[in-house]
Amino acid sequence: MNPIAATQVSRKRAFTLIELLVVIAIIAILAALLLPALGRAKRKAQAISCMSNGKQLGLAYLMYAHDNADILLPGMPYTGVPQWCGGWLGGGSITEAVGTTGEDILKASPSYPNLNSVKVFHCPSDRSGFKYGGAAQVRVRSYAANGAMGNSSYHQANVPPFKFMRKLGEITAPGPASVYILLDEHENSINDGHFYPFLNLKAYDRRWLDAPSGRHGNATGFTFADGHSEIHRWMDSDVTPVKYSEPGVIVANDIKFLPDAGWRDHAWMTNHVAALQ
Numbered sequence: 001m002n003p004i005a006a007t008q009v010s011r012k013r014a015f016t017l018i019e020l021l022v023v024i025a026i027i028a029i030l031a032a033l034l035l036p037a038l039g040r041a042k043r044k045a046q047a048i049s050c051m052s053n054g055k056q057l058g059l060a061y062l063m064y065a066h067d068n069a070d071i072l073l074p075g076m077p078y079t080g081v082p083q084w085c086g087g088w089l090g091g092g093s094i095t096e097a098v099g100t101t102g103e104d105i106l107k108a109s110p111s112y113p114n115l116n117s118v119k120v121f122h123c124p125s126d127r128s129g130f131k132y133g134g135a136a137q138v139r140v141r142s143y144a145a146n147g148a149m150g151n152s153s154y155h156q157a158n159v160p161p162f163k164f165m166r167k168l169g170e171i172t173a174p175g176p177a178s179v180y181i182l183l184d185e186h187e188n189s190i191n192d193g194h195f196y197p198f199l200n201l202k203a204y205d206r207r208w209l210d211a212p213s214g215r216h217g218n219a220t221g222f223t224f225a226d227g228h229s230e231i232h233r234w235m236d237s238d239v240t241p242v243k244y245s246e247p248g249v250i251v252a253n254d255i256k257f258l259p260d261a262g263w264r265d266h267a268w269m270t271n272h273v274a275a276l277q
Contacts, residue, residue: 054221054222081151144182170275176225179273198270206260210255219231236262
C-alpha cells in the first residue's frame with residue numbers, strides 16, 4: 001500500500017479532540033443523572049436491611065416473652081428483670097465507652113439465643129463511633145427498646161395516661177400493631193438500651209429526650225409488638241443532622257442541635273409508644 005494512502009486512512013480513523021471532549025461531556029452528564037438514582041437505590045437497600053434487622057430483633061424479643069410468661073424486657077436494668085441489651089454507648093465525657101465496640105454485650109442479651117448473628121444489632125447506615133484504643137471504631141448497636149415497656153423504674157412516673165406495660169397481654173388499644181417495641185435510634189442520642197422520646201408524655205413537650213434516627217432519608221426503622229417492621233418517614237421534623245467531633249467520632253449525647261419534633265410527628269410518636277389506660 002502507498003504510505004501516503006495508509007497515513008490518510010489512519011487519520012480518518014482517529015478521533016478529533018472535539019469529538020473526545022463531546023464524549024467526555026456526555027459521560028459526565030449521564031453520571032450526574034445516574035449518581036443520585038444510585039444513591040437513592042443504596043439508601044433504599046440499607047433501609048430494607050435495617051428493617052430486616054429490626055424484624056429479627058423484634059421476633060427474638062417476642063420469642064423471649066412467649067418463653068417467659070409473656071414478660072417484656074425493659075431497655076434499662078430493673079430489680080428481678082433482665083434488660084433487653086446492656087452496654088453504654090456514650091454520654092458525658094466518656095470517650096472509651098463500655099459496650100461501644102465489643103460484641104459480648106450483645107451476646108449477653110436475653111433475646112440473643114433466638115438470633116443467629118450479632119450483626120443484626122447494627123444498622124448498615126450507622127457510621128457513628130467513639131474513640132476506643134486511640135482510634136475511631138464503629139458502634140456495635142444502633143437499636144434501642146421502647147422505654148414504656150418492661151418493668152422499668154423510669155417510666156412508671158412518666159407513662160400515664162398511657163398504660164404501664166410489663167407483659168404482652170397489657171399491650172391493648174391501639175393494639176400490638178400500633179405499639180413499637182424497638183427502633184433505630186439517632187447517633188447523637190443513643191446510650192443505653194432504652195428509648196424514651198419525650199421527658200413527659202403527659203404534656204405537649206416536643207423536645208426530644210431520645211431521638212429517632214434519620215439515616216434513611218429523614219425516616220426511622222420501627223418494629224412493632226405484632227412482629228412487623230416498617231420505615232416511618234417524619235412529616236415536619238428533621239432528624240437527619242448528625243454532629244461529629246471528628247470524622248467517625250460522635251459528640252456523646254448531643255441532641256441539642258436537633259429541632260423540636262413537629263406537632264404531627266409528636267402526635268405519631270406518642271400514639272405509638274404505649275397502650276392507653
